[in-house]
Amino acid sequence: MLVTVETNPSESGRPEAVFVSWLLWQPRGADLQTEALKELCKLARYADRNPDIARLRSLFATLAGRGKLH
Structure with missing residues (x-):
């Protein structure tokens, strides 16, 4: 698994970063x-x-x- 570290901590709160983090923490087979x-x-x-x-x-x-949700 590839792990990246944000060089700018404020960037870690972006919706895409939160979504990817959530995906990575899902258990196998979820x-x-x-x-x-x-x-x-x-x-x-x-x-x-x-x-x-x-x-x-x-x-x-x-x-x-x-x-998409509106």
């Missing part, structure tokens, strides 16, 4: 579609408050097979 749906539920109440969270929800929605 149903990623189901797990992504769980994350969508957790993030649902925050979607309109922050564009980064909206982007993160969009990434999870794509993985869950829900396409």
Whole structure:
């Protein structure tokens, strides 16, 4: 496995970095579609408050097979 370290710590909070980190921490054999749906539920109440969270929800929605969320 390739591990990278962000040289700029503020970059580690980007939606894409959070999503990739989440993916890497999923156990082998996990149903990623189901797990992504769980994350969508957790993030649902925050979607309109922050564009980064909206982007993160969009990434999870794509993985869950829900396409883009508005």
